[in-house]
Amino acid sequence: MSKNTPKAIRGTQDIFGADAEAFAFVVETFERVRRLYRFRRIEMPVFEKTEVFARSLGETTDVVSKEMYSFEDRGGDSLTLRPEFTAGIARAYLTNGWQQHAPLKAATHGPLFRYERPQKGRYRQFHQIDAEIIGAAEPQADVELLAMADQLLKELGIEGVRLHLNTLGDGTSREAWRAALIDYFSAVKDQLSEDSQERLEKNPLRILDSKDGRDRPFLVDAPKIDDFLSDEARAFFKAVTDGLDAAGVKWVRAEALVRGLDYYRHTAFEFIPDEGSAAADALGAQSTVLGGGRYDGLMESLGGPATPAVGWAAGIERLAMLVGEIAEPAVDAAVIPLGESALGNAMALLNRLRREHISAEIFASGKIKKRMSRANESGALAALIIGEDEISSGKVQFKTLATGEQKLLDPAVVPLRVLDLKMERDMENVADLFADFEDDMAVIDPEGRYT
């Protein structure tokens, strides 16, 4: 690489091959699941006026105070690359009059930007999938959203990740609890870690999930949100947990779970890998894979009418790390022209195949042996060879790569023969599935239970 070649921006990634397939798999699975739950697709601008984020997330949060990519445009407006989805979606809801669609179930995905120190599972440009229900006050909305998250993780094949659930109560519950925490921790302030002393000023709730050993002794007896919940808030949380139980979504209560952004009320949740699990190992210090909650106060902070809403977001990179590498799909047919004169026929055959929805690649450079070798590595079922002899006879050599069998065929029947091979391969896969199924059946006891 030359010294003159510009480098990529710190914390950005160029994703390729199996990693890119894993990324795409996460997005495709999300799109599929989101349709099952009837969430409507929305597209959002990547930047907004800075105030959209500053007002909704809270001026004192780390995200707003030191992590935003903000700049002045040529017209002098302060703009910001979105550090999260929710605030922009709320703004769009208000400015487009989407109240008419309420309750609106919306889903989107794309890049977000945060000026942070990059580390495992954390980037300056990162990507999230996002789901929101806006204009729904009932706990059923929380349940539906969480059921979707749970199903998504299952469909991605991710294991060892559990729903941690908490309630922050309504506005007044939350404020009373917060005040009690400040009282409690202020009394022992000089014994707390430096970080927690600072949190006492900025975000006292955060002390509860401190990792510092000096804070630990005080956490056990700290005021609990449950003691400050209003009857309504308590009933709301019970409705959510009852709904989750009914929907078969497993959860654990996490009393210390708080969310960093100011707008959260009531339900707060994170999907976190179990300690010691492979998932926890893969994610390093970035434990949360999907997080969100209810944000009933957000719309008002943007000057809109009081509008209840719930939502979550999940990091695509983090999910992709748990999904592992996914092989790039093999090509079905490889077309190999021998010499310049065969190029025309080769292109014609290539087009014929692709129009029949058969994936095909042409190998037209290098030695013949090299081309065959490449065709073989590509995973193609058949190599279609066209040289002088084939041009004059108007046929192509159809070589089944698995067996080495080769015969002269009319180009018109080539797509069908490739489809035959595909079907054979698929049948073998189905046979394997049946074999696995029979193995599973063998461990079912006479009463029909898995053992």
Added chain:
RNA sequence: GCGAUCGUAGCUCAGUUGGUUAGAGCGCCGGUUUGUGGUACCGGAGGUCGGGGAUUCGAGCUCCCUCGGUCGCCCCA
């Protein structure tokens, strides 16, 4: 913003107390083999040792600065 650690070929890495022309494996290209996948053997291309400065007769190796990667803290998806 703080701390630790690492930057040598396209990739993974070796390189002794500072000493001649910086190496290996894989990959790539060619040959043994003129239109057929594997293996083996032979040959070739590919490096301003992240960048800049300092010390020295001499720096991939020591020192300083800087950029970047990785991993933690903070924070967060």
